[in-house]
Amino acid sequence: MTLNADIAASKGFSDDQLAKYIIDATQEVFSTMVMMDAADDYPLQEPITRFQCSITGMVGFAGLYSGVISVHCPVELAKKITSAMLGIDCDEINEDLNDAIGEIANMLGGGVKQVLSKGGLDVKLSIPTVISGEDYTVNSLSDIDCVVIPFRIGDEKFLVGLTLKREE
Amino acid sequence: MANILIVDDSSTMRKIISRSLRQAGLPVDEIFEAGDGIEGLGVLNSGKKVDLILSDINMPNMDGLEFVKSVRGNGNNTPIVMITTEGGEEIIAQAISSGASSSIKKPFTPEQLQETLGGLL
Numbered sequence A: 001m002t003l004n005a006d007i008a009a010s011k012g013f014s015d016d017q018l019a020k021y022i023i024d025a026t027q028e029v030f031s032t033m034v035m036m037d038a039a040d041d042y043p044l045q046e047p048i049t050r051f052q053c054s055i056t057g058m059v060g061f062a063g064l065y066s067g068v069i070s071v072h073c074p075v076e077l078a079k080k081i082t083s084a085m086l087g088i089d090c091d092e093i094n095e096d097l098n099d100a101i102g103e104i105a106n107m108l109g110g111g112v113k114q115v116l117s118k119g120g121l122d123v124k125l126s127i128p129t130v131i132s133g134e135d136y137t138v139n140s141l142s143d144i145d146c147v148v149i150p151f152r153i154g155d156e157k158f159l160v161g162l163t164l165k166r167e168e
Numbered sequence B: 001m002a003n004i005l006i007v008d009d010s011s012t013m014r015k016i017i018s019r020s021l022r023q024a025g026l027p028v029d030e031i032f033e034a035g036d037g038i039e040g041l042g043v044l045n046s047g048k049k050v051d052l053i054l055s056d057i058n059m060p061n062m063d064g065l066e067f068v069k070s071v072r073g074n075g076n077n078t079p080i081v082m083i084t085t086e087g088g089e090e091i092i093a094q095a096i097s098s099g100a101s102s103s104i105k106k107p108f109t110p111e112q113l114q115e116t117l118g119g120l121l
Helices: A015-034 A075-086 A095-116 B011-023 B037-045 B064-073 B089-098 B110-120
Strands: A050-063 A065-074 A123-125 A129-137 A145-153 A156-166 B002-007 B028-034 B052-055 B080-084 B102-105
Touching: A015 A075, A015 A095, A015 A145, A015 A156, A050 A075, A050 A095, A065 A075, A065 A095, A075 A095, A075 A145, A075 A156, A075 B011, A095 A123, A095 A129, A095 A156, A095 B011, B002 B011, B002 B037, B011 B028, B011 B110, B028 B037, B037 B052, B037 B064, B052 B064, B064 B080, B064 B089, B080 B089, B080 B110, B089 B102, B102 B110
Parallel strands: B002 B028, B002 B052, B052 B080, B080 B102
Antiparallel strands: A050 A065, A050 A123, A050 A129, A065 A156, A145 A156
8 A cells, every 4th residue: 555544535635634734844844954934824815826026846746646836936035045055145046046946846746745655656756847037827727626825934925836636 | 084976966955965964074075966877877987986875866867766776786885875855665665675775855954864874974
């Protein structure tokens, strides 16, 4: 048996279950690898799909579950996160910043995968993808379980989103 | 003092691991970096003295499991520790059966590195 018993017993996830997995995984990543405290502001008050002066890191799942975990972060906060992770002064969008945000998405993907697949063989993770821009939108094109968690670091905010579908 | 090879496609993670090794007070001399298994094999085949290998699993070109098999297939018995987001029991079991010594789950603390690597250095 490779699926957690409580997950296997359920047909899907409630928003609150998904939110708890994401909040726990995000706070662990930020406290241990970024050395910043990320406080959650769950639930999100209004859907957000449009991002300005931001960077988005994404990792896909495939297998027993399919979906995407994504981190959406304003560029100014992403620079601070990158500086804290690498112990350098990051003041522009560059390879370091893209890699740092991609790696955060990768670690969050690993955290969620561990909930979905105890054994780890029936769910595959993609290599991270990172996009950034002055003004862009991110949309899921299918009606599947989706939850977005707002987080705060000081006065600055970022989002972590998870879309998830169990393949029958 | 030990020379360590870090194999990870994330330059951020390679830098964090390097910093954490020193923060953990481990006896580290030179650190070599590789972005995937193929580059890792290149470092090992270059004749550099490597005492410990730390490898990610999920990488492009050659993943960590193939890398471990190739290193062992070349008759190299240097200890290999997987440092990975892949915490699943079956994947870790595959890595161990291929020749890895142990694993560390990302995210990790310097203390966890010290605990797992201390006995290998």
